[in-house]
Amino acid sequence: MIEVLIVEDDWRVSEINRRFIEKIEGYQIVGIANNGEEAKEFLEVMKPQLVLLDIYLPDMKGIELVWYIRRFFKKTDIIMITAAGEIETVQESIRGGVFDYLVKPIRFDRFKRSMENYREHLNTLSMYKKLDQKQLDQILWRKEEMNKTSYEPVLPKGIDPITLEKVVQIVGQYKENGLTAESVGVKMGASRTTARRYLEYLVSIHRLKADLLYGSIGRPERRYYPVDHS
Known part of the structure; x- marks a missing residue:
């Protein structure tokens, strides 16, 4: 389970975020902080893997908390959720x-896509000890043209190219x-x-x-085999 801390001073927004998270597989909320100081306490005790962070907090700017997390909790990732779209803030x-x-x-569909992308990102990183340039490009940039593989010009939603190749390798053994x-x-750890x-x-792509x-005993099971293209 990916542990999530929500940092949001508006209880209505935090409640929406909580409900969204509970609808998505693989996530668990470990706390809801209403200001920056509460967030620091949660971070110290719970050490969540992901923080959903608002920009405007009563006692500090969310950006200040970003740099605090980067300094003291390097293994914690951040997704900003805010009404602020100013270019400087971005x-x-x-x-x-x-x-x-x-x-x-x-x-919700945009929120869910962000959570799914993050989960796929973690799964991908956990599968490899070393990455080549193409794999790094796919992780760091995630541009459409870098997500093209030999399977199709553009992969369907929810299919990560690096994870796809890993599945081929696993079944091939x-x-x-x-x-x-x-x-x-x-x-594959999923x-x-x-x-x-x-x-x-x-x-479907043979x-x-x-x-x-x-x-x-029991129902028949579906088993998967590599295709011999020789």
């Missing part, structure tokens, strides 16, 4: 390493017996639902094949 947020910047009022979505999920999404996409294995 620029300083980017310099502070903010992962994303959401402007109020926020639509089990040519004889294949793997279930649950097994692939364990090996849920069975996420693994199945990638596996079914690879089947990079993998699927078959039903009928056992003596």
